[in-house]
Amino acid sequence: LNGNLQAGDYIGFTFFTGYMSMLAASIFFIVERGTVTDKWKTSLLISALITFIASVHYFYMRGVWLETGTSPTQFRYIDWTLTVPLMCIEYFLILKPAGAKGGMLVRLLAGSILMLVAGYIGEAITPENNVMWGIISTIGWAVIIYEIYLGEASKLAANSGNTAVIEGYKVMRWFTLVGWAIYPIGYCMLPGNILHGLVEGADFTKNSPVDLAYNIADAINKIGFGLVVYSIAKNATAAEQ
Amino acid sequence: LNGNLQAGDYIGFTFFTGYMSMLAASIFFIVERGTVTDKWKTSLLISALITFIASVHYFYMRGVWLETGTSPTQFRYIDWTLTVPLMCIEYFLILKPAGAKGGMLVRLLAGSILMLVAGYIGEAITPENNVMWGIISTIGWAVIIYEIYLGEASKLAANSGNTAVIEGYKVMRWFTLVGWAIYPIGYCMLPGNILHGLVEGADFTKNSPVDLAYNIADAINKIGFGLVVYSIAKNATAAEQ
Ligand SMILES: CC1=C(/C=C/C(C)=C/C=C/C(C)=C/C=O)C(C)(C)CCC1
Ligand SMILES: CC1=C(/C=C/C(C)=C/C=C/C(C)=C/C=O)C(C)(C)CCC1
Numbered sequence: 001l002n003g004n005l006q007a008g009d010y011i012g013f014t015f016f017t018g019y020m021s022m023l024a025a026s027i028f029f030i031v032e033r034g035t036v037t038d039k040w041k042t043s044l045l046i047s048a049l050i051t052f053i054a055s056v057h058y059f060y061m062r063g064v065w066l067e068t069g070t071s072p073t074q075f076r077y078i079d080w081t082l083t084v085p086l087m088c089i090e091y092f093l094i095l096k097p098a099g100a101k102g103g104m105l106v107r108l109l110a111g112s113i114l115m116l117v118a119g120y121i122g123e124a125i126t127p128e129n130n131v132m133w134g135i136i137s138t139i140g141w142a143v144i145i146y147e148i149y150l151g152e153a154s155k156l157a158a159n160s161g162n163t164a165v166i167e168g169y170k171v172m173r174w175f176t177l178v179g180w181a182i183y184p185i186g187y188c189m190l191p192g193n194i195l196h197g198l199v200e201g202a203d204f205t206k207n208s209p210v211d212l213a214y215n216i217a218d219a220i221n222k223i224g225f226g227l228v229v230y231s232i233a234k235n236a237t238a239a240e241q
Numbered sequence: 242l243n244g245n246l247q248a249g250d251y252i253g254f255t256f257f258t259g260y261m262s263m264l265a266a267s268i269f270f271i272v273e274r275g276t277v278t279d280k281w282k283t284s285l286l287i288s289a290l291i292t293f294i295a296s297v298h299y300f301y302m303r304g305v306w307l308e309t310g311t312s313p314t315q316f317r318y319i320d321w322t323l324t325v326p327l328m329c330i331e332y333f334l335i336l337k338p339a340g341a342k343g344g345m346l347v348r349l350l351a352g353s354i355l356m357l358v359a360g361y362i363g364e365a366i367t368p369e370n371n372v373m374w375g376i377i378s379t380i381g382w383a384v385i386i387y388e389i390y391l392g393e394a395s396k397l398a399a400n401s402g403n404t405a406v407i408e409g410y411k412v413m414r415w416f417t418l419v420g421w422a423i424y425p426i427g428y429c430m431l432p433g434n435i436l437h438g439l440v441e442g443a444d445f446t447k448n449s450p451v452d453l454a455y456n457i458a459d460a461i462n463k464i465g466f467g468l469v470v471y472s473i474a475k476n477a478t479a480a481e482q
Binding site (some may be wrong): 030033038041042045049052053055056057074075078081082124125143201 | 268
């Protein structure tokens with residue numbers, strides 16, 4: 001719990017800012033939940049839970065990083081195992097008034113599980129095959145992208161008849177396409193993977209480019225995504241009044 | 242609080258996801274409690290207490306597992322001793338408006354106590370007799386199943402005249418029959434018990450199949466069951482408005 005963060009340890013810096021910004025975001029979403037109409041309250045609570053769960057795991061990751069100087073891969077995946085499904089639930093909740101069925105949620109969750117299990121194997125279990133497992137993981141991500149851009153979810157949103165939802169949904173899925181792309185880019189910098197050349201000289205125990213990418217991506221995709229849900233809820237509340 | 246979770250320690254992984262998802266679920270139930278009518282608030286609070294108690298014990302169990310690599314049987318039963326009776330109280334609260342009497346609660350509690358005391362003896366005191374104690378424990382579970390499928394509880398639910406309760410009650414008891422069945426299946430994998438052959442080669446200090454079964458079962462039966470109670474409360478609230 002102390003401050004043995006060295007000057008110039010940029011990755012450690014982002015673990016600290018990560019954990020505190022996630023905690024602040026959770027408080028923000030929980031407290032602002034009181035200002036939106038009832039049907040948006042659950043969505044804001046889920047946003048808060050995503051950042052809260054992340055905050056706790058960033059606290060752990062910060063500790064692992066400071067003590068060992070290695071990537072806290074276990075905690076990274078424990079965190080994603082909980083937060084990615086909650087994001088799928090956010091999609092479901094936003095589209096439920098427009099008629100979303102359980103099947104849509106199941107498809108999003110199935111894609112997430114494939115993405116995360118394959119990613120974990122590639123990062124933690126058989127790193128020598130991380131290219132192959134990265135490709136398999138990407139298939140899981142593609143299942144999600146298909147669902148929200150071309151599948152049932154996209155049709156439901158388009159026909160929801162609620163401007164706040166239609167506009168907000170477009171921003172949400174843009175996060176899932178562009179914001180989430182930062183994760184595989186980070187992964188490709190792992191030793192043995194296709195972008196490793198870019199960071200060849202980097203000392204991974206001091207400056208892990210993979211963790212830097214993941215930390216930036218998490219801030220965008222957890223706090224940023226939550227703010228999008230928040231602004232959909234605020235706009236819809238204003239429109240109803 | 243440290244990070245000595247090894248890559249590939251799947252059981253450790255589920256202790257971590259268990260403790261954090263239980264905590265997140267508690268926050269969810271407590272906060273969403275504000276959105277249901279008064280008579281449902283107590284039920285949601287009990288759901289929150291069940292997952293909160295579990296969260297604390299998962300935190301301990303995670304520590305025992307990381308430090309010793311053995312099953313945290315003591316904490317497991319400490320947790321169940323508190324959470325199983327709370328689940329019996331959930332049944333009682335749901336059926337109270339339909340006229341549930343104290344006798345029903347007493348029968349459910351008696352079944353729970355028999356189930357847990359016998360299970361503890363079989364797991365922790367005389368493991369060489371775990372088959373016999375497992376059978377005795379199952380009698381306790383059968384008492385509960387009888388009460389909710391054929392006994393007074395089932396009649397009260399059927400005659401409650403409240404659709405949300407009738408439908409929700411069926412889902413609740415299905416959890417108690419099918420979801421709870423995962424526990425004895427895990428127990429039967431203990432050395433000397435009838436399903437141990439399935440996991441013969443497993444190194445119990447790295448991959449305890451019993452703990453894996455219990456952890457999966459707890460997630461389903463504590464968080465899942467709480468969500469069923471939550472959706473009964475939400476549906477009933479909507480119907481009343
Ligand atoms: C595609 C792909 C990956 C994608 C990871 C993603 C997209 C993670 C998203 C996490 C989020 C959004 C957490 C938020 O709370 C991996 C596993 C790095 C492995 C390489 C291929
Ligand atoms: C039948 C049986 C068992 C049943 C255990 C159960 C059903 C535990 C339920 C715990 C719950 C639901 C906790 C939730 O909060 C034991 C003790 C493994 C011993 C073997 C026979």
